[in-house]
Amino acid sequence: MEDIEAREFSKKILTIQEEERHRISRDLHDEVGQFSVSLGSALNIIEKEISRRNFDAALRLIQDAKNILTETTKKIRTLFIDLRPAELGMLGLPSVLRELFAHYTKTYPLNIKFKENIGRIHIKDEVAITLYRVIQEAFNNIVKHARAKNVKIDLLLKQGEINLSAEDDGVGFDAEAFFKEANVNKLGLRGMRERVDLLNGRFLVQSKVRNGTKIIVTFPIIEES
Ligand SMILES: Nc1ncnc2c1ncn2[C@@H]1O[C@H](COP(=O)(O)OP(=O)(O)OP(=O)(O)O)[C@@H](O)[C@H]1O
Ligand SMILES: [Mg+2]
Known part of the structure; x- marks a missing residue:
């Protein structure tokens, strides 16, 4: 019985990993790939404009190309952050989260408020990783969909439970309807x-x-040491 449960568990983990790879390759293709194509064609047009001595037009296009590059760099940095295994064990969840928030406030016009009372209390690795991944995806969604100005993250330990909430003041969506429909391209x-x-x-x-x-996540069992 336990064997079957363990097998089911690792099967689910593998599915989650495969889905994540699928999303990363899709993001690379859709966003970074798209950006490099536009950058390439901007450079071709700039070349033409310069050879025709249309310098003003060329300068404007160079500015456009620089903007494209800035956006691409942002996206690539965010993808790296997604891929990097967080140093959760070494630094503890709050420190790793502060680094993540620093990346987001540097890269996007977001005001992030973080409240926590975990400090150096040890949280079971799987729980800490899951909380980190939830927050990461919450931020992916915030910059991709929300058009929010403010984000509030609370990570609070209360009576043996750990409560995470991630709240934005963006455009929102119909969450009930979303979970009713099946969409293989929306896996976050x-x-x-x-x-x-x-x-x-x-x-x-x-x-x-x-x-x-x-987004609210609660875990009942916390291992303290
Ligand atoms: N913070 C948010 N603000 C506004 N809309 C959101 C937010 N988070 C999610 N959504 C909406 O819910 C949908 C589902 O989100 P989900 O993360 O599952 O998929 P996705 O972001 O579209 O794709 P993926 O996560 O697979 O890259 C989004 O397409 C978006 O419409
Ligand atoms: Mg998403």
Whole structure:
């Protein structure tokens, strides 16, 4: 019985990993690939304009090309952050999260408020990794969809439970409708929910159009040392 459960568990983990690879390759193709194509064609036009001595037009195009490059660099940095295994064991979850938030405030016009009472309390590795991944995907979604100005992250230990909430003041969406429809190209929220379910946590998304989005995750068992 236990064997079957363990096999199911590793099968689910493998599925989550495959889905993540699928999303990373899709993002590389759709966003970074797209940017390099536009950059290439901008350079071709600049070359033509210069050979015709249309320097003003060329200068304008160079500015466009620089903007394209800035966007590409942002996207690549964010993809790296997604890929890098966080040094959770060494630094503890709050420090690693602060680094992640520093990346986001540097790269995007976001104001992030972070409240935590974990300090150096040790959280079980799988739980810490899942919390980190949930926050990471919450931010992916915030910069991709929310058009938010403010994000509030609370990570609070209370009566043996750990509560995470990530709230933005962006455009929101119909969360109920989203979970009813099947969409193989939108795996972020489902992936979060699956990871949390696997560790017997609770996962909730509260969102309404024009009313921001809030993700709440709770884990019951905390290992302290
Ligand atoms: N913070 C948010 N603000 C506004 N809309 C959101 C937010 N988070 C999610 N959404 C909406 O919910 C949908 C599902 O999100 P999900 O993360 O599952 O997929 P995705 O971001 O579109 O694709 P993927 O995560 O696979 O790259 C999004 O397409 C978007 O419409
Ligand atoms: Mg997403």
